[in-house]
Amino acid sequence: MVDSKMINKKSINEDLTKNQKIVFNLLQNAGEPLKAYSILESLKREGLKSPLQIYRALDKLVELGKIHKIESQNSFIACNNSHCSSNTAFTICNRCGDVKEIKHNNLFEDVGALAKKNRLKISRFNLEFYIDCNGCKIN
Amino acid sequence: MVDSKMINKKSINEDLTKNQKIVFNLLQNAGEPLKAYSILESLKREGLKSPLQIYRALDKLVELGKIHKIESQNSFIACNNSHCSSNTAFTICNRCGDVKEIKHNNLFEDVGALAKKNRLKISRFNLEFYIDCNGCKIN
DNA sequence: GTCTATATTGTTATATTATTACATAATGTA
DNA sequence: TACATTATGTAATAATATAACAATATAGAC
Numbered sequence A, B: 001m002v003d004s005k006m007i008n009k010k011s012i013n014e015d016l017t018k019n020q021k022i023v024f025n026l027l028q029n030a031g032e033p034l035k036a037y038s039i040l041e042s043l044k045r046e047g048l049k050s051p052l053q054i055y056r057a058l059d060k061l062v063e064l065g066k067i068h069k070i071e072s073q074n075s076f077i078a079c080n081n082s083h084c085s086s087n088t089a090f091t092i093c094n095r096c097g098d099v100k101e102i103k104h105n106n107l108f109e110d111v112g113a114l115a116k117k118n119r120l121k122i123s124r125f126n127l128e129f130y131i132d133c134n135g136c137k138i139n
Numbered sequence C: 001g002t003c004t005a006t007a008t009t010g011t012t013a014t015a016t017t018a019t020t021a022c023a024t025a026a027t028g029t030a
Numbered sequence D: 001t002a003c004a005t006t007a008t009g010t011a012a013t014a015a016t017a018t019a020a021c022a023a024t025a026t027a028g029a030c
Helices: A018-030 A036-042 A051-064 A105-117 A134-138 B018-030 B036-042 B051-064 B105-117 B134-138
Strands: A067-070 A075-078 A088-093 A099-101 A124-131 B067-070 B075-078 B088-093 B099-101 B122-131
Touching: A018 A036, A018 A051, A018 A075, A036 A051, A051 A067, A051 A075, A067 A088, A075 A099, A088 A105, A105 A124, A105 B105, B018 B036, B018 B051, B018 B075, B036 B051, B051 B067, B051 B075, B067 B088, B075 B099, B088 B105, B105 B122
Parallel strands: A088 A124, B088 B122
Antiparallel strands: A067 A075, A088 A099, A124 B122, B067 B075, B088 B099
C-alpha cells in the first residue's frame, strides 16, 4: 500500500499541484504543526475556501511523505528529515503539546532493527516520545 | 503529569466508578478497538445516552492505563499488557486497520533504552508498526 | 450523624474534524 | 480529436469531541 504509492522524496515541489504547493509552502514556513481548519483560515486569501480543498492536499502530501500527521493532535507538520521514508519519530510535550520531529538517523535504523528483532515486517513506523519540554519544566 | 496521576495498574476494577466499569467491561469483552460512538450505541441499554458520559469514562481509563487510545483511528482498546506502564506498542494493518497490542516486554525495554541513547527523558512512548496483516496478505 | 468539599453523573448545546456526493475543469495519451 | 484520468470547486452532512451548567453521590472532618 505505502510502497506502491511511495514516490521519491526528493522530487521537487514542481511535481505538486497548485493547492498542494500552497498548503505545503504554508507548512514549511510555519515550522510547527498546523491544523486543517487553521490552514484553511490562513489560505482564504489564496482562494481556498472549503475544508475539502485542504484535506485533499494534506492527504496527498502525507502520501508523498512531504508532511506528517501528528495523529494525537490532528495536526500536520512539514517533514524535516530527508531520510525518514515516511517513518516518523517525534517528541511531544505532555503539558504544552509542543512537537519536534526527531532527525537523528540512528534512531530510525534502531527502530527498524527492533522491528526485525520482533519478527515484524513493517512498511513504516510512527514513534512518539512524551516528554516535559524545557519551557514547561521551568514553569 | 503522567507520573502524578499514575495509579497502580493492578488496582482492581472496584476502584472504577459505575460508568467507568461499564465502559471498561465492554472494551475487555470486545478484545478489539472500539470507537466512542459505537461504545455509546452498545451502552444505550445500560442507560448511557450522551457522548460525554462515554468520553469521560474513556479519558479516565486512559489516564489509569487500563485502556489505550489508537490515535490514528480514534479508537480505544483494553490494555493487554500488565507491564506497559502506559507505554504503548501496536501493529496496525495498512489495509484493514486491524490493531494488535504488542506484549513482548523486551520491546518496551528496548524502546526505553533507545530514548536514553538519544538523551530523551521520557514519561512514556507510543510506537506504531504499520504492516500488512496475514489476512490481508493472502487476499 | 451532619456538614462540607470533592468527585461523579446527567443533559443540552455546540465546537471541531473529516467525508460524501456531485459538478466542472484541466491534463495526459492513444 | 476523443477518451480516460486527475485535479478542482461547492454544498451538504457525518463523525468526533468538548463546554457549560445542574443535579447527585461520596468521602472525610468535626
